[in-house]
Amino acid sequence: MTRRPTSSLLATVALVVVLAVAVTALVLFDRGADGDPASATPSQTPSAPPPEPTEPAEPTELPVPDGVVLTDPGTELALGDAATVAWKPRQEEVGVIEVEVREAERTTFARSFAGWQLDDATRATTPWFVRVAVRNEGESDLGGRAVPLYGLGASGSLVPAASFATRFEPCPGNGLFPQEFGPQELAERCLVVLVPEGDELQGVAFRPTEEFEGIVWEVPEPDQREDQQRRRQDRGAQEDAPR
Template sequence: MTRRGGTGPTLVVSALLAVAVLSGCSGGSGGSDASGGSGGPSASAAGRTPSTSATTAYPSGAPTGTVLTEPGTTVALGSDATVSWEPRQGQVGTVRIKVDRIERTTFVKSFRDWRVDATTKTYAPYFVHAHVTNLGTSDLGGAAVPLYGESAANALVEPAVFKETFKPCHPSVLPKPFPAGRSVPVCVVYLVPGRGQLVGAAFRPTQDFAPIVWKSAS
C-alpha cells in the first residue's frame, strides 16, 4: 500500500542480527530513521536478562526525607514506587511511578497504517500505561523514564522510541516543562521477540541496578 500524499514513517526494529521494517501505508508525514532513510519511530527489541550481580545504589541528590523503593523490589500493578536516577549528566530526578496496566495489542489493531513484514510479525506488541509524578526539584521535561518491559522469558525488553507522535500509545517521554509536583500519564510501546509475553514493567536506570518490577498480583 502507498500512503496518501507520499511515503509515511518507518519503524525499524533491531533484534540481534535481524532487522525488520514496518513501512507506513496511509496518512501522516515522513521523517528520518536511524539508517538515514524515510522514517519515524525505531526500537531495539532484543531481550536483556537482568544481572544477578546488580547493586542497590541510587544516586545522591533525592530531596531530604524521601524514602526510595528498595532496588530489586516487586510491586503490584496499580501500586507506586519512588525512585531516583540521572536522566542527564549532573541532574538527579526523583519521581513516583505507578504502572497502571499492561495492554497486549496486535499489529492489525494498533499499526493499521503500517506495512508489517514477516520478521516483524514474530514480535508481540504491548503498551504499558503508567503515571509519573515529579517529587524532586529538577525540571525533567523531555526525559524518558528508564522503564523496560519484562518478558515471561525473564528478559528485559527495551521500549520503542518514536520520532513523532504514535497516537495509539502517547506520550512516552515527560512533557516540557515537567516541574516539581507535576503528574502525567505516559504510555510506552514494547515489541517482545518470538511472539513472547510481557508480564511486567521494570525500572532499571543502569545495567548494575537491581530492577524494580511491577507485576500482576494474581
C-alpha cells in the first residue's frame, strides 16, 4: 500500500479511532495448564479514548511545570526520538510526560500468541508491538492511566492499544502506566496494536484531541526496518565481542 506523507495526512484527516470488532470485542484467553481457557474478561474500553468534548484546552495551553518545554504539534520524529507532551487524562488532571517510542515490531499470532484463543475478527488484523519509555514530567500521579499513544494507519485511522485481562508476557504493560507513576518516575511499557485488515502501520501518534495536529513517530518501510535491525544486531555483536 502506498504510504502518504504523515504531516498532510494528519492535517486533513479527522480523528478516527478504529474500534473495529477485533479491538472493542477483543477476547484474549490464555490457556491454563489443563488446556482450558483461563478465566478472563476483556476490557471494552480503548486504552487511549478521545477526550471529553467539555475539554477545550489545547495541549500547548495546559499548565506545565517551570522549565518544561512541550514538543510542537505536527512534529515528525524517528523511532528513538523523544517528545514532551501534555494532555488531560481527566477533567481536573493534567498529565505531562517525556515519551520515547523506541521500537515498532511487526509480529504474527502464530509467533507471539501461542496458546491464546482468538476470534476470526482478531486474526484478520496484523499485530504490532510498540515499545516506549516514558518519564513523568508533571505533578500528577498518572498511575494506571492509559499511555496516550495510537497506532497510525496509512489510511489515516488511529488504532488504540489492545487491552488484556491478564498479563501478556511477549509485550507486558497492557498499554497502561504502572499502578503508581509519580513525578520524575521512569517506566518502560509495551503496547499491542492490532492494525485492521487492509491497512498498514505508518507511525505512532500522540493526538489527544481532534483539533491537535498530531506528533508522530514514523515507522520505517519493511526494507528499512530490516536494515535497522541488522545494524542493531551488528552493534550488539561488536559490544559483546571480547576486547
